[in-house]
Amino acid sequence: DTGVSQDPRHKITKRGQNVTFRCDPISEHNRLYWYRQTLGQGPEFLTYFQNEAQLEKSRLLSDRFSAERPKGSFSTLEIQRTEQGDSAMYLCASSSRQGSVETQYFGPGTRLLVL
Amino acid sequence: EDQVTQSPEALRLQEGESSSLNCSYTVSGLRGLFWYRQDPGKGPEFLFTLYSAGEEKEKERLKATLTKKESFLHITAPKPEDSATYLCAPKAAGNKLTFGGGTRVLVKP
Numbered sequence: 001d002t003g004v005s006q007d008p009r010h011k012i013t014k015r016g017q018n019v020t021f022r023c024d025p026i027s028e029h030n031r032l033y034w035y036r037q038t039l040g041q042g043p044e045f046l047t048y049f050q051n052e053a054q055l056e057k058s059r060l061l062s063d064r065f066s067a068e069r070p071k072g073s074f075s076t077l078e079i080q081r082t083e084q085g086d087s088a089m090y091l092c093a094s095s096s097r098q099g100s101v102e103t104q105y106f107g108p109g110t111r112l113l114v115l
Numbered sequence: 116e117d118q119v120t121q122s123p124e125a126l127r128l129q130e131g132e133s134s135s136l137n138c139s140y141t142v143s144g145l146r147g148l149f150w151y152r153q154d155p156g157k158g159p160e161f162l163f164t165l166y167s168a169g170e171e172k173e174k175e176r177l178k179a180t181l182t183k184k185e186s187f188l189h190i191t192a193p194k195p196e197d198s199a200t201y202l203c204a205p206k207a208a209g210n211k212l213t214f215g216g217g218t219r220v221l222v223k224p
Contacts, residue, residue, distance in 0.1 A: 004158075031210070042119075042202050042214030043159065056210060091158050103149070104212060106158035 004107035006092050012113045013082055020078045021110045025094030032075050033093040033104060034067055036060065043091055049075060082114045117142045117207055121215035128193055128222045136188040136218045138203035148186050149212060150179050151202045159202055193222045 005024045013019050025032050030051050035043035046065070048056040051072035061067075064082075069075040079086055089111050093104040118141045128134055140148070147166050151159035163172040165181035172179050176197060178189045188201055200219045204212035 033211070035212075040216070042121075042204070042216050043212075044214070045211035048210045058211075093158075101164070102147075103161055103164060105161060106151075109156075109158045111156070 004092055004094050004105055006090075006107040006110050008110060009108060010111050010113075012115065014115050015084060016081055018078065018080045019082060019112065020076055021090055021092075021112075023075045023077070023092030023094075023107060025074070025092070026105060029094035029096045029105075030072065031095045031097070031102070031104075032069055033095075034075070034077050035091040035093065035106075037089040037091055037109070038087075046077075079112075082112075084114050087112055087114045117205070117213045119203065119205060119213055119215035121201075121203055121218050123218060124216065125219045126221070128190075128220065130194055130222055130224050131192050133189070133191045133193070136190070136201055136220070138186040138188070138205075138215055139184060140186070140203075140205045140213075140215075141184075142205040142207045142213070144208045145205055146208060147206045148181055149204045149206065150186070150188055151204065153200045153202055153217070155200075162201075190220070193220070195222045195224050198222045 007022045032049045034046040037043040049069040064080045067077045089109045091109045093106045095104045120139045122137045150162040153159045163179045168183045176191045180187045200217040202217045204214045
């Protein structure tokens with residue numbers, strides 16, 4: 001398995017446009033997470049899926065953000081009406097629970113720049 | 116609210132100069148503390164998980180330790196390839212990781 005993949009790796013958009021990012025988790029992982037990371041900061045949790053169910057959302061996830069995981073495999077994160085403050089690295093992670101152990105493995109991220 | 120503070124923010128070391136990074140946390144019901152390494156422009160890479168006070172884990176030149184309120188990442192005789200940002204993330208009940216701001220380590224030859 002090649003790990004978590006994300007597409008695109010970079011995205012430049014103009015303020016007000018919509019963007020969509022894709023995450024393909026490690027194939028046997030049923031849990032998927034989205035985080036956002038700004039320069040010089042650690043990642044901040046956005047949302048979490050177990051299979052196709054979105055079980056937790058951060059208050060950081062405004063109503064312009066929506067995430068889906070339609071068949072419990074890949075996930076998409078859409079940002080509508082982008083703002084300059086949305087510029088960040090968007091990270092996806094996946095995991096599976098084995099007993100009491102769960103490790104989140106991260107993808108390479110999608111770097112978004114809103115002009 | 117869960118809080119995580121990493122210090123120092125940045126660390127410049129000469130090759131071979133050992134040092135320690137600190138992660139202080141306030142988390143209710145710790146379920147594990149994770150250390151990740153992050154290279155510029157890349158996603159975090161998993162290093163260790165520590166579950167209970169007194170636990171230690173090692174990987175090459177890195178050793179992580181855990182107390183009830185802190186974790187330390189010791190870098191012994193670092194090499195330039197150890198240059199990266201090191202992130203700690205305690206995990207409380209629930210599913211999300213709460214990351215600190217990271218320590219940027221630069222090892223000069």
